[in-house]
Amino acid sequence: MPGPKDLDPSSSPRALLGAELRHAREKAGLSQEQLGQLLFASGSFIGQLEAGTRRIQPEHARVLDEVLGTGDFFQRNCKASAKSRYPEHFAEAAEAEAEATAIRMYAPMLIPGLLQTRAYARAVNRAYDPTAPEATIDEWVEGRMVRTRLLDHPTNPVLWAVLDEAALRRETGGRALMAEALCHLADLIRRNRVIVQVLPFSAGAHKAMDGSLKLMDFEDAPPLVYFEGPGTGRLEDDPATVARLRFTFELLTASALSPQKSLALIEALAQDYAHEEHP
Template identity: 50%
Template sequence: MVSPRDLDPSESPQAFYGAEVRRLREAAGLSQDRLGELVFCSGAYIGQIEAATRKPQKDLSIRLDTVLRTDGHFSRLYPMVTRTRFAEYFTAAAELQAIAQTISEYAPALVPGLLQTPEYAQAVFRAAQPLRSATDIGERVALRMERSQILDDPTRPMFWVVMDESVIRRPTGGAAVMCGQLSRLSNLVRDSRIIMQVLPFSAGAHALLEGALCLMTFADAPPAAYVEGPHAGQLLDDPAFVAKCLLSYDLVRAVALSPEASLALVESVAEEYADEHD
């Protein structure tokens, strides 16, 4: 991990924010752990903010101002730090995915963003936002492809996905697009980059009927859960809530097809799309 002392505060608003937290914390004679106790978070989280690997939350900025007696300094910095190219509700989750050791997703309707092909992503964006310009859609697709590069690292994250069977059956973008998308999933599995399971229609009711879920674990911070619905999402790290999500995910994995059977099904459906396209 990058040391906070190695950061250039002028590099970005986030780096400046982190440098200011470290400067004022040290001036107050507080360790990261002690400051974390005073503002109700972990010392590891304070360290990540100082190293500019995680962004602060608005309520944390307010508490830092109170504890460090900064007269609103961090509250004023916060809006600059949180400007992002992602949808506001997804920003924190995207940042955490980039540093997670493991990512476990349940996908009820669409292939997860990190696993999408450019053509599939374009079809998803176009269906969700039909009035956006081609240029804007192209920029969003490029950003999604940029994010997916975290799967190029052979050491992390360990990515486990459970997809509802409807994800592979719905012809998003048409037969050719789906053939390419399912082939990408197959290649990722065969290259040992992801673990994939399909939740078949025959499983019936299950523990995660209500929406998409992404669970993330980290080397030096508690796990987090990101839940998402239409045009909204929420990142939560309350231990009790995350524990419930972990149990629900385990229950879904238990009734899903095995990884071997899932791969066979995905490749079979890909062949059906290929025949339809031809």
């Protein structure tokens, strides 16, 4: 009997590969927990692979082929699922983001990627790498704009962001660009597409002072949390870690301005930037 065919990379390879993994696991008579033990991983991790919210890594593919008797199917096709327009440290998180039903995030220093305008994204990426060729910047910006299309859907995913006041006051790319960026943010809020709260300087010290965080919930897979630093990132599925950081986010929302007051501040700052007034 011939083995499975290679997957078509143009047809959502992660989702297809996950479906093949579920089929092979069930055919082998293994539960997610049992297969996870063979990979020294949790059953929830196997569930994330099958749902397409996590990527099958080469070291996992080799074991899967051995355990499930699939020849070299997963080893060959995990390469297709690994292709991404995003930096390596962020690629898996971006792919998971696209499958999420709800996203909760805290951004300490800049407007998050999903809420950025093209001009703001260009200014941020140029600041990340001042010597990068213009074609590289174009590619990075386009990748970020592709992510923002998640918000084209009227309701899904639910997006709740807490932005530090510093993210709004840090002049990125010039005052006219900031005015445009904040007007775009206000428009998303007024269209009831996102919930945004501003964490004001007056809130003082808080539980997330050491960095950003992003919590993602899914319909058919356990939640994930993503931490990010300069040029680094980590996706985590440990239930205790996710629960701890969900509590952190709840504390942030309790300390932040209400959505109504946050919108008023965002629009006031947009006016300040537009009229060249200093906040």
